[in-house]
Amino acid sequence: MGDKATGLDLALAARAKERTAIEDAEERTAAFVVFELAGEAFAIEGNYIKAVLPMTEPFRVPACPPSLEGVVLYQGEIESVIDISGVIGRAPLPKAGSRAILLGQTDAMRSGIRVDRVVDVALVPESALADAPKTIGEALRDKASKVVERRGGLVPVLDLPAVFAAWERGEE
Amino acid sequence: MSDSPRPLEFVTFRREGADFAIEARWVRSLRPAAEPAPPAAGLAAPAATPAAPTATPLRLALAIEPGAIEVERPVELVAIAPENLHPLPPALTARCAIRGLKALSIGGGGLLILLDPKQL
Numbered sequence: 001m002g003d004k005a006t007g008l009d010l011a012l013a014a015r016a017k018e019r020t021a022i023e024d025a026e027e028r029t030a031a032f033v034v035f036e037l038a039g040e041a042f043a044i045e046g047n048y049i050k051a052v053l054p055m056t057e058p059f060r061v062p063a064c065p066p067s068l069e070g071v072v073l074y075q076g077e078i079e080s081v082i083d084i085s086g087v088i089g090r091a092p093l094p095k096a097g098s099r100a101i102l103l104g105q106t107d108a109m110r111s112g113i114r115v116d117r118v119v120d121v122a123l124v125p126e127s128a129l130a131d132a133p134k135t136i137g138e139a140l141r142d143k144a145s146k147v148v149e150r151r152g153g154l155v156p157v158l159d160l161p162a163v164f165a166a167w168e169r170g171e172e
Numbered sequence: 173m174s175d176s177p178r179p180l181e182f183v184t185f186r187r188e189g190a191d192f193a194i195e196a197r198w199v200r201s202l203r204p205a206a207e208p209a210p211p212a213a214g215l216a217a218p219a220a221t222p223a224a225p226t227a228t229p230l231r232l233a234l235a236i237e238p239g240a241i242e243v244e245r246p247v248e249l250v251a252i253a254p255e256n257l258h259p260l261p262p263a264l265t266a267r268c269a270i271r272g273l274k275a276l277s278i279g280g281g282g283l284l285i286l287l288d289p290k291q292l
Contacts, residue, residue: 059283063269080263
């Protein structure tokens with residue numbers, strides 16, 4: 001058999017070209033976990049959220065700041081549970097009413113984050129992301145550089161490494 | 173013959189409303205406390221929950237400095253399987269002020285705070 005392309009080869013090559021063109025045209029998306037904290041909606045990039053746990057009362061550990069609420073056992077491992085509301089300029093969460101714990105992980109830290117509830121886990125196109133407005137507030141300025149459009153509103157996207165780092169420094 | 177690690181023995185006690193444990197190999201004896209333990213033997217920073225009044229404080233003598241710590245009843249010897257010994261979550265390493273805090277264990281009795289006597 002010679003080197004000449006057959007009709008099948010040509011057809012497959014054309015299909016491959018079509019597919020590449022479609023992929024190029026598709027907009028990039030990112031996954032976000034959208035949740036409520038202190039009655040407001042926030043989002044965190046899905047890469048940072050390892051699990052969403054139903055709310056369970058943490059075991060309290062003495063000699064910790066109030067925002068370090070305790071520890072829970074999850075899949076055979078002990079995870080801390082923190083309240084990040086102070087870090088983003090909100091009042092501490094009330095003890096009752098939370099329905100979920102987001103298990104967040106960055107290169108530097110891993111911890112559960114108590115939230116009111118998880119609203120949505122969504123794939124969001126890049127076009128739905130925008131720079132955070134200047135009016136976002138002092139406490140959020142270096143912790144939410146983007147906002148995402150969800151259901152007609154703009155939701156601040158929390159930069160979890162910055163939030164965790166601020167919490168570790170006690171900026172609450 | 174099994175290669176699985178054997179349970180470690182700990183002496184557990186209460187202090188300031190929480191349950192603590194020290195590996196049994198560091199504990200020499202348990203006696204009624206004649207006088208308060210020195211401040212260096214305190215477990216938590218001043219910001220911790222105030223200590224609950226206790227009828228008969230006990231002194232746990234250690235085979236290592238600080239020599240002894242004051243504890244509350246009940247004091248028990250327990251064996252904990254290695255799979256139930258957990259390293260500290262980073263948040264506790266960063267911001268918990270318990271002196272000597274080394275690891276945690278959660279069992280039927282709740283949370284047990286494991287201390288390193290070398291760091292007390």
